Amino acid sequence: MQEFRQETLPDENGFFGEYGGQVIPEFLVKIMNDIYQAYLQIRETAEFKQELADLYKYYVGRPSPIYHAKRLTAAYGGAQIYFKREDLNHTGAHKINHCLGEALLAKYMNKKKVIAETGAGQHGVALAAACALVGIECEIHMGEIDVVKEHPNVVKMKILGAKVVPVSRGTKTLKDAVDSAFEELLKNPEEFFYAIGSVVGPHPFPMMVRDFQSIVGSEAREQFQELTGKLPDYLIACVGGGSNAIGLFTAFLNDENVKMIGVEPAGKGLDTPDHAATMAKGTSGQIHGFKCYVLQDSAGEPLPVYSIASGLDYPGVGPQHCMLKDLQRVEYTTASDKECLDMFIQLSRLEGIIPALESAHAVAYAAELAATLPSDVNILINLSGRGDKDADFVADKLGL
Numbered sequence: 001m002q003e004f005r006q007e008t009l010p011d012e013n014g015f016f017g018e019y020g021g022q023v024i025p026e027f028l029v030k031i032m033n034d035i036y037q038a039y040l041q042i043r044e045t046a047e048f049k050q051e052l053a054d055l056y057k058y059y060v061g062r063p064s065p066i067y068h069a070k071r072l073t074a075a076y077g078g079a080q081i082y083f084k085r086e087d088l089n090h091t092g093a094h095k096i097n098h099c100l101g102e103a104l105l106a107k108y109m110n111k112k113k114v115i116a117e118t119g120a121g122q123h124g125v126a127l128a129a130a131c132a133l134v135g136i137e138c139e140i141h142m143g144e145i146d147v148v149k150e151h152p153n154v155v156k157m158k159i160l161g162a163k164v165v166p167v168s169r170g171t172k173t174l175k176d177a178v179d180s181a182f183e184e185l186l187k188n189p190e191e192f193f194y195a196i197g198s199v200v201g202p203h204p205f206p207m208m209v210r211d212f213q214s215i216v217g218s219e220a221r222e223q224f225q226e227l228t229g230k231l232p233d234y235l236i237a238c239v240g241g242g243s244n245a246i247g248l249f250t251a252f253l254n255d256e257n258v259k260m261i262g263v264e265p266a267g268k269g270l271d272t273p274d275h276a277a278t279m280a281k282g283t284s285g286q287i288h289g290f291k292c293y294v295l296q297d298s299a300g301e302p303l304p305v306y307s308i309a310s311g312l313d314y315p316g317v318g319p320q321h322c323m324l325k326d327l328q329r330v331e332y333t334t335a336s337d338k339e340c341l342d343m344f345i346q347l348s349r350l351e352g353i354i355p356a357l358e359s360a361h362a363v364a365y366a367a368e369l370a371a372t373l374p375s376d377v378n379i380l381i382n383l384s385g386r387g388d389k390d391a392d393f394v395a396d397k398l399g400l
């Protein structure tokens with residue numbers, strides 16, 4: 001299975017098979033290629049490697065543990081369920097892994113300011129924390145509607161010293177925030193750095209964000225063998241843009257016997273417009289500067305998408321995932337809002353772990369699968385984040 005080896009992907013133009021690349025104007029290609037060249041060079045230096053490794057260990061709290069969810073396992077009566085506990089990271093999710101990498105890279109490139117867009121604010125908060133620590137200015141663009149809806153995250157970004165720019169044009173949500181943030185970048189591309197929040201966007205971002213997240217799988221591979229004496233039979237992770245999933249999968253891509261499953265949000269149902277199941281319902285297209293499966297209309301415009309988990313409602317998906325789907329190396333499936341909510345409560349009450357609504361999608365699918373498998377089969381789920389951010393919403397929804 002040589003073709004899955006990380007160092008062979010993507011090609012020098014940023015393509016994973018037919019997906020990825022740089023679908024952007026010529027002047028932006030130069031900016032992206034400068035970042036790519038700087039990244040290739042800086043990531044090999046002993047200084048950068050050591051600084052990032054120290055931050056992961058002493059700041060994020062890595063390695064995150066592997067946890068055997070015995071009571072959840074017993075409740076489904078089948079395969080053993082384990083979690084990789086990314087919810088225990090400082091700032092509460094896997095996003096800090098790539099935000100630290102990006103902020104540090106910006107510092108090594110002598111950039112003056114890091115710019116990003118955020119939807120629900122999770123990327124914004126993780127990046128604001130990383131920039132505070134690294135000592136670099138941070139500016140987050142956010143649709144006005146999201147600024148109101150995600151007030152706690154807006155406050156956190158401000159406390160962490162980031163400038164939050166409300167975007168009042170268009171739909172006043174994520175898509176317009178992306179445009180606004182890009183315009184800011186173009187004012188001074190030599191001194192500004194655009195930090196993308198998942199394994200999406202033009203090359204080299206899908207590759208860089210994957211590389212920074214792959215610590216999750218490298219740790220898990222070692223830890224799981226130490227704990228059980230073998231590799232897991234299944235890896236399962238939720239997929240929005242795909243960063244936590246590829247982070248877990250990468251170290252196992254050459255292990256032919258390890259099955260991998262990505263879980264997308266079926267929202268209110270795949271037969272309604274209210275989902276974000278890009279792999280199940282999307283077609284080949286382009287979005288935000290790269291080629292991938294997209295939920296799009298007949299004119300190629302991205303469709304409005306929906307999930308109860310705001311971190312999963314993206315109409316595109318990372319290019320490497322698209323290739324892994326076509327190669328049938330990873331299977332992509334879905335879990336609905338209802339399955340997610342049920343598992344949010346069940347996991348909280350069986351294990352004392354309140355999961356992020358995003359992560360609850362992966363756990364919901366995994367538990368159903370576990371019930372169909374014998375007890376000597378092991379499933380490892382990436383518990384991508386904690387659910388503190390979702391607690392008020394769920395309590396409201398369920399009348400708790």
Ligand SMILES: *Cc1c(COP(=O)(O)O)cnc(C)c1O
Pocket residue numbers: 093094095122197198199238239240241242243244245311312356358359384385386
């Ligand atoms: C943002 C987020 C996700 C979705 O992003 P990916 O890039 O698909 O990983 C999943 N889980 C949590 C907790 C998040 O904050």
